[in-house]
Amino acid sequence: MPTLVTPAREDEERDAVVAAWVGRGWSVRRLDRFWEPPILERADVRLYGDMTFCLFLAERLGLELISPPDDLLLRVDARWLGRDIQGVLLADALQQSYPIFVKSAVPKLFRAAVYDAPSDLEQETIGLAEDTLVLVSNHIKFTCEVRCLIRRDKVVSAAVYEGEANVDEAKVFAEDFVRSHAVAVTYILDVGWIEGHGWAVIEANAIWGGGLNGCDPEIMADCLALATIE
Structure with a gap:
């Protein structure tokens, strides 16, 4: 039986999905101390939660999470995007003309937003390596x-x-x-x-x-x- 493993804390949207899951007759495990997971039947586990929660448990349990490629938008023709998107290193993004929209290629490393000045992006990305891949585009x-x-x-x-x-x-x-x-x-x-x-x-x-x-x-x-x- 599939078991949905999800954080213990309440969340309106997640709780609605949990209710739908239970309605199918499937089981749910809500974890508080997810860094110390209980013994779970690996083949039955389906993860749902924030990035830290899911990535940690996937690694701990030896599971694969299905995700779109991080560079998907770089592979897609501009006619589907309505804007020019480029993949550049963080160091190079700081040298672009501003304002500019910037997001991390790997999701949620920092806030995806229109940055008015290089100093704003630099402040937001403190701690990230200069060779971190980011996506930049014109502001639309x-x-x-x-x-x-x-x-x-x-x-x-x-x-x-x-x-x-x-x-x-x-x-x-x-x-x-x-x-x-x-x-x-x-x-x-x-x-x-x-x-x-x-x-x-x-x-x-x-x-x-x-x-x-x-x-x-x-x-x-x-x-x-x-x-x-x-």
């Missing part, structure tokens, strides 16, 4: 943002989480992207609308560390069942 504005859950090359749930949008139109765009790109068996795809361009991919993230942002918790549970493997 998404007037709306839609979260899509992808499972086996299909958009299985979608919801607007910023602004106002036609979800069906967003899904059509997302489905076109999914059919054109082999990314992962399950993942989160965020898309948004750029005035003068149209729909564009914002980013792709791992299901095991993502929030619902309005998507169906029942479908999230089905996606999570595929997101951890031995």
